[in-house]
Amino acid sequence: MRKERSVIPLILILASAAFIFLMLALPLLLILVESFRAGLDFFAAAISDPYALKALQLTGIATVSSVGLNTLFGLAAAWAITRFSFPGKGLLTTFIDIPFAVSPVIAGLIFILTFGRISWLHPFLSAYDLKVVFAVPGIIIATVFVTFPFVAREIIPVLEARGTEEEQAASLMGAGFLTIFRRITFPHIKWALLYGVILCTARAMGEFGAVSVVSGRLRGKTNTLPLYIENLYDEHQFTAAFAVSSILVAAAIIILIARNIVEYTAKKDEDTNVR
Amino acid sequence: MYVELRNINKHFAGFQASKNVSFGIAQGILAALLGPSGSGKTTILRMIAGLETPDSGNIFIDHVRVNDLDPSKRGIGFVFQNYALFRYMTVFENIAFGLEIKKEKKSGIRERVMELLALIGMEDLEKRYPAQLSGGQKQRVAFARALAPNPRLLLLDEPFAAIDAKVRRELRCWLRDMIARLGITSIFVTHDQDEALEVAGEIILTNHGQVEQSGKPLQLYKSPKTSFVARFIGESVIVDDYGLLKGFSPAANAGQGHSASGAIRPEFIRIFTDKGSLRHENGTEDAVVESLAFRGSFIEAGLRLKNMLLTAHHSFEDAPIAVGDQVKVLIYRLYSFSGNQVKLVTNQYVMEHGNGYDYVI
Numbered sequence: 001m002r003k004e005r006s007v008i009p010l011i012l013i014l015a016s017a018a019f020i021f022l023m024l025a026l027p028l029l030l031i032l033v034e035s036f037r038a039g040l041d042f043f044a045a046a047i048s049d050p051y052a053l054k055a056l057q058l059t060g061i062a063t064v065s066s067v068g069l070n071t072l073f074g075l076a077a078a079w080a081i082t083r084f085s086f087p088g089k090g091l092l093t094t095f096i097d098i099p100f101a102v103s104p105v106i107a108g109l110i111f112i113l114t115f116g117r118i119s120w121l122h123p124f125l126s127a128y129d130l131k132v133v134f135a136v137p138g139i140i141i142a143t144v145f146v147t148f149p150f151v152a153r154e155i156i157p158v159l160e161a162r163g164t165e166e167e168q169a170a171s172l173m174g175a176g177f178l179t180i181f182r183r184i185t186f187p188h189i190k191w192a193l194l195y196g197v198i199l200c201t202a203r204a205m206g207e208f209g210a211v212s213v214v215s216g217r218l219r220g221k222t223n224t225l226p227l228y229i230e231n232l233y234d235e236h237q238f239t240a241a242f243a244v245s246s247i248l249v250a251a252a253i254i255i256l257i258a259r260n261i262v263e264y265t266a267k268k269d270e271d272t273n274v275r
Numbered sequence: 276m277y278v279e280l281r282n283i284n285k286h287f288a289g290f291q292a293s294k295n296v297s298f299g300i301a302q303g304i305l306a307a308l309l310g311p312s313g314s315g316k317t318t319i320l321r322m323i324a325g326l327e328t329p330d331s332g333n334i335f336i337d338h339v340r341v342n343d344l345d346p347s348k349r350g351i352g353f354v355f356q357n358y359a360l361f362r363y364m365t366v367f368e369n370i371a372f373g374l375e376i377k378k379e380k381k382s383g384i385r386e387r388v389m390e391l392l393a394l395i396g397m398e399d400l401e402k403r404y405p406a407q408l409s410g411g412q413k414q415r416v417a418f419a420r421a422l423a424p425n426p427r428l429l430l431l432d433e434p435f436a437a438i439d440a441k442v443r444r445e446l447r448c449w450l451r452d453m454i455a456r457l458g459i460t461s462i463f464v465t466h467d468q469d470e471a472l473e474v475a476g477e478i479i480l481t482n483h484g485q486v487e488q489s490g491k492p493l494q495l496y497k498s499p500k501t502s503f504v505a506r507f508i509g510e511s512v513i514v515d516d517y518g519l520l521k522g523f524s525p526a527a528n529a530g531q532g533h534s535a536s537g538a539i540r541p542e543f544i545r546i547f548t549d550k551g552s553l554r555h556e557n558g559t560e561d562a563v564v565e566s567l568a569f570r571g572s573f574i575e576a577g578l579r580l581k582n583m584l585l586t587a588h589h590s591f592e593d594a595p596i597a598v599g600d601q602v603k604v605l606i607y608r609l610y611s612f613s614g615n616q617v618k619l620v621t622n623q624y625v626m627e628h629g630n631g632y633d634y635v636i
């Protein structure tokens with residue numbers, strides 16, 4: 001008995017460590033090694049290439065705007081779902097999860113159908129000279145779509161667990177919506193919100209499938225970093241592809257660290273303020 | 276009447292939570308909304324506060340109809356069942372919140388909060404967060420927070436439910452004295468009859484969304500209007516046919532063919548341990564002691580009498596009794612039911628010697 005007890009944890013620990021090393025750590029390490037293979041100068045040239053910079057800028061724009069929009073949307077949806085009862089509430093809750101269930105490529109196709117040449121919206125869009133598909137707005141819309149559950153999904157359980165009585169107490173004293181949100185609701189959800197924003201950022205930066213369909217992949221115009229990396233790869237510029245990838249890897253590591261800090265701080269905050 | 280509800284009805288998705296609820300409370304009174312779980316007490320309280328809207332009926336506060344008045348303008352202080360203190364604010368900030376919303380001056384707020392902290396005896400805890408307080412302290416902070424903006428009506432939902440028995444007794448007396456001192460009209464919800472009987476000046480007893488009876492505690496205790504009230508208040512034992520007992524004849528109020536059911540409270544029964552102390556001898560019955568339970572200041576005895584099992588209280592000052600003992604028992608009175616009606620019936624043999632059940636408190 002005793003022996004068994006000490007062997008099983010060891011096996012489990014070793015197995016998971018080996019798995020993580022082989023599947024996650026080693027590939028990431030190889031990317032960094034590969035990207036510096038041709039020397040620092042080549043690395044610098046690869047990541048300062050105008051197309052690379054343009055792609056970085058576009059990824060930045062798509063990430064910032066989708067995180068911004070989804071934060072607003074996530075707050076509104078989470079508030080509505082946990083604070084009001086209305087017809088179609090169950091449907092709304094289910095719809096939030098759709099991006100998790102639908103393949104990103106299909107999401108991309110949906111937007112081609114909605115805003116592209118075949119859409120009945122097309123005459124309207126072209127009348128006002130609005131370009132959505134194969135342009136920046138399309139990229140933003142596709143990124144918003146694939147990332148929109150993150151913020152709402154993080155906040156809803158927190159709001160649900162907490163109940164509405166504190167808000168009712170404040171509103172009975174005459175506090176308005178903004179005061180209640182700022183002084184009572186927000187302090188409670190801020191860590192969950194930040195956590196959702198971090199996950200959303202990570203996902204938005206790396207989005208490939210949906211964006212690849214709607215963007216049209218015009219180099220220097222509608223290429224985001226992941227698309228640009230694939231372009232380089234297709235053209236057999238492996239070292240350059242790895243160099244540009246290292247930007248995304250670095251961003252991912254920063255996000256991971258931020259996530260851990262948030263988790264740690266939130267837990268400490270929770271210990272002092274909840275129950 | 277300072278607070279008045281007239282014919283209030285309220286449905287939740289097909290379920291009727293309030294049925295024709297009407298009652299009134301005079302100014303300065305501490306009233307209790309008492310009733311079993313799910314009887315609609317919280318619903319009534321929330322409708323008075325405006326947190327819930329009645330389907331029909333009118334609510335008046337100080338003779339003004341408040342149905343359409345915004346909850347924050349009704350001048351109500353509300354203490355929630357689990358206090359609902361603002362977790363991310365200190366005790367001071369919690370109490371100050373309502374005053375800040377009213378845009379009062381900083382110095383004025385500080386003064387009022389300090390005054391309330393002194394009132395609840397928590398001056399030194401102003402910087403604590405709710406999570407760092409005991410249940411009783413949280414309750415007092417919730418009380419102070421509700422009082423801060425000077426409400427004209429204080430509503431408390433099960434204010435003592437989450438507190439352990441000993442502190443609970445202390446706290447309810449504290450609350451009664453505090454409310455008497457401030458003279459603020461208050462309504463509290465409870466399902467604990469001891470709490471209501473001890474603290475309230477007026478009890479509104481609810482069952483299945485209806486008001487069964489309202490009145491002074493002693494009035495409800497002594498003269499229950501419905502069989503529900505007679506069963507709910509006190510620790511009554513229900514008997515199916517009290518006609519079998521000496522000194523009680525069912526013919527008096529139960530119609531022909533009706534079983535004469537009724538309720539007997541423990542304090543209606545007296546156990547005699549020796550012949551010398553026997554009173555109203557003709558009315559006494561023989562009973563066997565079936566069980567004994569220690570209840571603190573008295574012994575609760577289960578008595579087998581004919582085919583009935585009754586409960587009586589026995590004093591430590593009387594000669595001790597043991598399980599299996601044959602004892603003489605006198606039943607002074609009982610509540611007799613006919614339909615939903617209740618009548619207090621006194622043992623005929625006792626009546627001959629006058630009735631001692633007419634205290635006025």
Ligand SMILES: Nc1ncnc2c1ncn2[C@@H]1O[C@H](COP(=O)(O)OP(=O)(O)OP(=O)(O)O)[C@@H](O)[C@H]1O
Nearest residue numbers: 287288290292311312313314315316317318319466
């Ligand atoms: N928001 C609601 N939606 C549906 N039903 C409700 C709602 N609020 C209360 N009810 C129902 O109305 C009835 C009365 O509820 P209420 O909370 O007033 O009871 P209560 O007397 O306060 O009970 P307790 O002592 O358990 O708190 C219950 O059967 C409850 O299920």
Ligand SMILES: [Mg+2]
Nearest residue numbers: 316317318464
């Ligand atoms: Mg209740």
